[in-house]
Amino acid sequence: MAIKSARWIVILLAVVLMLAAPSAIYSCGPFFDEAEFVRGNAPQVSQADFAAGKLGIVLPTLRRSYLIVAYRYLSGLKLDGKQQHEAIDVWNRNMDPGRERGExxxxxxxxxxxxxxxxxxxxxxxxxxxxxxxxxxxxxxxxxxxxxxxxxxxxxxxxxxxxxxxxxxxxxxxxxxxxxxxxxxxxxxxxxxxxxxxxxxxxxxxxxxxxxxxxxxxRFDDAAASFDAIAKDSASPWAPYGSYLAARALIRKATLDTPEEDKFDGPTMKAAQQRLEQLLSDPHAAVTHDAAQRLLDFVRFRAEPAKRIAEMEQLMLKPDPGTAFKQHLWDYVLLLAHGEQAEDLSDWVRTIYTESTYEQPSGVARSDAGSAAEHAVAKWRETRSLPWLIAALQLTGAEGNAAGDLLKAASQVPASSPGFLTVRYYALRMMAKGKQPDAARKELDALLGRPAADLPLGARNLLNDERQRLATSLADFLAHAAEIPTYVGFDVGLTAGGDEQYESEQAKQSKGRPFFNAYAAQLLAQRMPLTLLVESARSSALPNHLRREIARSAWMRAVLVGDMTAADQLQPLLQELDSPLWKMMEPFRTAKAKEEKSFAAILLTLQNPGLSPFVRTGLLRSATLGEMDHFRDNWWCEASGDDVVRFRRERGSEVPSPTFLSAEDQKALQKEMAKLVQAPVAPNYLVPEVLAYAKQNPDDPRVPEALHLAVRSTRWGCTNPETTHWSEKAFRLVHQRYPKSEWAEKTKYHY
Amino acid sequence: MERFFRLAATAILVFSLAPLVSHGSASSPERRMTAVPRLMLWAWERPEDMRFLDPERAGVAFLTGTARLTRGGLDFRPRLQPLRVSSRMKLVAVIRIETTPDALLDASQAGKIAAEIVRAGALPQVVAVQIDFDATQSERPFYRELLRELRKQLPAPTPISITALASWCMGDDWMTGLPIDEAVPMLFRMGVGQSEVSSWIGSGRDFRQAECRDSLGISTDEPWKVLPSGRRVYAFSPSPWTERSLASLHWEMHSWQ
Incomplete structure (x- = not known):
């Protein structure tokens, strides 16, 4: 008895140890790739191109430093080569290269x-x-x-x-x-x-x-006094710098020796300003004039921000903005960000600019959109300038009073204008949402027909986004459903080089390939009945990898809603697009009885965790169809499809039903969605189906494997508190009824 | 035979309990972390005036500086933007670490960074230090070394918190055994991984790594419908903190309960 007890204790402890020991399954963390179709706060073109006046589509979410340069070009001004490089330095916040690079x-x-x-x-x-x-x-x-x-x-x-x-x-x-x-x-x-x-x-x-x-x-008073003395010592080689350095000492005192951290001492700063102004008028101090001027700019930035922004705005808009363009642009942007405003340029930036976010690259909703639109229209009417036309077009809704006038003005902007693409983009949006959808569609087709070299990818995607919303038929929608991302990669605390430049296989294979953006994926996931999904999978307008994605999801949806006829109709397509999966579907195809067919479908689903009733936004699932993804991207979570689009771009925006759906399509969709939303998370659907079949068909040799896979699904699929109950039931059944099977052996735990 | 099983049982018992014993002082992470408020607002490198914050209800985790590791050594840039807090505010000093491709990542650099972090930990009102370092695989040995060195140099009661990529918390066990008191899973800017993490969390599951189960890192512009309640929350705001943005955060956190 004692031996038996001790033995059990050893076994028990061994089990405890095994369970307690952390499993080192993952020797490295995964890096989640993403596809970006439009970048919100940077141009669709290269920085060099933008600096040279090739603006792409000027979005209101571009950083202010980009908007200012855009305004110059939109106003008929240019930048020379050096100024273009300086603009790029500002965009890259490269104001102090040595210090910034840590050198x-x-x-x-x-x-x-x-x-x-x-x-x-x-x-x-x-x-x-x-x-x-x-x-x-x-x-x-x-x-x-x-x-x-x-x-x-x-x-x-x-x-x-x-x-x-x-x-x-x-x-x-x-x-x-x-x-x-x-x-x-x-x-x-x-x-x-x-x-x-x-x-x-x-x-x-x-x-x-x-x-x-x-x-x-x-010790700034001592420093100033010492430098002043040096300035007066004609024998000192440092004399020419004395007054300048004394002014610097005063500035440090004004900015550092203050009771309030973010204020400066006004009288001391004023004293420094006066010294610098005197210095600049003294020809004997010419050697320090450049430095003194920069210091004076520094002082006046803080002491006279309203005056300073007015001066710099004039500089920004000179045909030649000068040799200190980089510093002036930087200072001007900072003053704008601090809420200072001068004349037209700052007014325009303040009116048009809105922040973009990760989910909304086109900008956050503005609480002042109405008044901003009114102001933009008023300014356009006053100036008839291209920047204000763009602002007014961007902010004014299709139903706005000025829409007609704005569209007329927009039509007169020549193709050679740096603002042409921007103007057409906003005009087409207005036309599409207003009374000219057909004309918008036609023009969008013409623009999208341009060769790739003439239309930057991000701009193409922006235009295509509008075109998607104007689809008149399924074929028309499919012709525009897929976009090539502007960026594919992972977003994991990157530093340059080394492992961080690791590019996953998925990223490598995905570059240059089209995928569904959020709008298209949501339409396919939630706004189309099976019949249209089947038709979509057949369409040669889509590349095969996306046709396959649709075909798989359509088959899964057909199974979930109990439409085995549709599931059968997909077989030829699956044979064409996914031969391995199609071969696995042999039992499904050949099953005669309904119960048999359902079980075949369930077993196939359990064997292929990549099956889901919804197509994806952006990149496809990183694991293969038959692979379990150990970060739980398996099967489905919410049958409504919300999880597909929940954390993608334009999260929260509702996609309306496409206009090309017939009444019959809508009815079919309603029926399907009513069933889909009843479907629980995948394991809670799959396991009960297996248990029911196992009860009726205990001698079916496939049942033990199905029970094992069912338990596995509760480990790696989307779960909820009920899942544990199903997991345990399946676990008990495989061990009680099939204790000697290899599947019972493999089913060590329930979850 | 009986003796054999008794010996075996004892060995297994000792072996299985050894980690608990050796980390006996690791049980003190709970005690160390009690000094840190349950809600912490990240104050990054921009002017922040957080005097509106009630010190009884929240604290501030502020970027103290950025350590850049290069081939030439360590380049440390301290915080250059003002931070204003009340005199009773509890603070966590955050050091961000960045690397260049040719960074040496040797013991000397680890020692120097540790010294900077210790110095940050000695600033007024600071109750803990936090390291923000998205270490790649090849950088992990260096990070381990740094944390060990830091634990040696820091006063014993000072907690060490680190930010953690969600993937570290979901199946990558490299943090096991690190001398840290907290790993904060960063649940924002995750890209495609967001839906996988959200379905994991939404299904009632918890992070697999124990270090990640006491805190959460979120951003106010990526609200979560559901997250485990009762944990320390670190929150980032893309724009300077205001009473209004704090109120929105409280509303979001309330919805998790």
Whole structure:
């Protein structure tokens, strides 16, 4: 008895251990690929093309920096080559390339130069950021920028040339410079000692280092006073920079030494502004004029935002926006984002712009759409400009009073205009929703007939989206149902290169292939009866991989709604499109009795977890039809098909019934959907069917396998609290009635 | 024979219970994490004024800095945008890690990042640290090393939280044994994987990885109809937080119950 007990304890513990031990089934996480048909916040063309004036369709969801450049081209202005590159830098937020790419080139160059002076203590790296304040240390600022290290390296090179690397002068200079840079992290409070040297350069260097130490150490009054003194020392090589640097000290004081984190000290900033304006009028300080102008722009951005945006808007709209286009564009965008507004350009951007989201690349619904539309129309009537025509077309509904006038104006925009495609897109939307659907359809066909080189893919998809909604027949819909995504890939915390550039097989195979967008998938999933699905699967307008997807889903739906006639009618199609599946369907085809046929269908479904009554948006299921997807993309969840479109683009938008459905089609669809929505999640449908058949046909040799697969479906299919009950029933039956079968052996658990 | 079975039973018992014993201090994750509020709002690299937030009801997980690992070493950029919170607000210091293709990912870099995270953890009002690193497969050994080093350097009561891709929580067991107190499944911006995760969650199933079962990471622009209630929620907002966006979030969370 004791032996038996101990044995059972061992077995029990072994089972516990087995169950408790984490299964290492997955040595790597999957990367979910997605298909994107339209990008909301970036152009459909390359950045280079957009910068050169090939705008594609200007969406209101483009980032403001794109809209501003678009406005220029729409207004007949251009950008030269350098300005185009600068625009691209702004779009890529590439304002400080070295710093953004994490390069410490300037610091490393300084350390190298410093390291070549014998006896210099080793320094590996500097902390160049300092907290804005000690009381609120969550925010930092760049205290010692690259220019500080470049200047130091250049000065050292010159002093080495003048005095020699091993001289006391150079060693003393380095020691003092180390003290200067020890203030960079905001913790240091060190300034070199005053040096009384007969050599005016040595003395001037030391005075300069003391001043910069005060500067980086946040002793701004001392810094300003020191720099002012330097400015007056005609013997100092640093004199031409003194006044400029004193102004910088005041600006730092104004922005950092304030009781409120995000405010600045007005009087101090004003004082800095006055100094800079004086400096710019002093020809003796010409060497600092460029830097002083940039600093003055910085000051006025904060102190005079309304004036500044007005000035920059004028700059933006000059035929030549100048050599500082990049900074001005950046500053202008920031001021817009802060709510500043000047004249026409800022008014236009503010009127048209709306944010896009992951689910709604065409933009979030605006609460002020009505008033924005009125304003856009008023501005268009006033100016008759192309930008305002676009804004008015985009915002005005088809029933709006101005629709007729807008469409007439739109028709007069020549094909050579950079805004032609945009104008036609919005005009066609208006026509389609209004009184000219036929004309819209015809023109969309003409546009979509253009060669690929003439119509960017994203723009093509936008136009095709409109064309889909104008389908007059099933054939017409199918001709436009599929789109080639603009992007296929996975979205997993990407950094560049290495494993992150891993491209799945699915992504590789999917590139350049068409798939159903959300509208088309939803129509096929929820708005078409079986008869039309069968017809769709036959259509040569669709590529075979999508015909196969439809044929499979139609067969599954036919089984679910009990229409075995339709399921049989699909056989020739399945033979053509999916020979392996068709071969597996032999028992289904040859079954005579209804019960036999149903069971054959159920067993086939259990063997092919990829079967679902709904077609997919975007990429097809990543696992093959017969493979179990271990992230539960198996069979179906909600029989209404909502899960198919729930998390795709345009989530939540209801797709209306297509106009080409006949009354008979609609009736058939209603009947089918009424049955479909009654169907539970897949395991809760499949398992009871198996159990019922097993009860009537206990000697059917297929039953043990079916019971095993039924239990398996409760593990990997969509489940709900009832699923456990079915799982257990099937588990018990296979073990009680078929204990010696291989299937009982394989069915170790229920779920 | 009897003796054999007794010995075997004892061995199996010890072996099966060993993980619980060795992670006895891991039971203290629950204790460490009690310092962190049940609702945390992510404050990313943009100006955020969250003084409207009631410190009794929520906390702020703010981006403290971004560590960029390159071939040359570590480039750390601290937060450059203001963050305003009340003096009683509990904070989680978040460090984001990014890598370049040629990053060395050696022990030296791990040590330096750990030091930066420790420093972030010492900021005023910070009760925990969180690492946001979408480590690829090849980066996982480095990440493990970093977490081990961090656990050594951090004060014992300071929790370590990490963000986790949903796939890590659904069948990839690489996080098992990491010295972390929490892995926050990021349930937004998942692309195609969203429907699979949602059907998993919607069917009443839970994440397979235990580390992922105490918290959720969501975004206000991707609301969920159903999510497990009673967990710590980290929420991201694509635009600066306001009382209104917070109210919408509460409404969404209420619907999960």
């Amino acid at each position: 410490n080139a300037a610091i490393e160059a300084w350390l190298k130069a410093r390291g070549e002076v014998p006896g210099s203590p080793e320094i590996r790296m500097y902390e160049t950021y300092a907290p804005v304040s000690n009381e609120h240390s969550y925010q930092s600022f760049l205290n010692c920028p690259d220019e500080a290290f470049k200047s130091a390296a250049a000065t050292l090179a010159d002093r080495i040339h003048k005095y020699g690397a091993d001289s006391a002068v150079v060693r003393g200079w380095i020691a003092a410079q180390d003290q200067v840079f020890s203030n960079c992290n905001g913790q240091g409070q060190v300034a070199p000692a005053i040096l009384d040297s007969k050599d005016p350069v040595v003395r001037a260097d030391r005075d300069y280092q003391i001043a910069t130490a005060h500067f980086y150490g946040r």
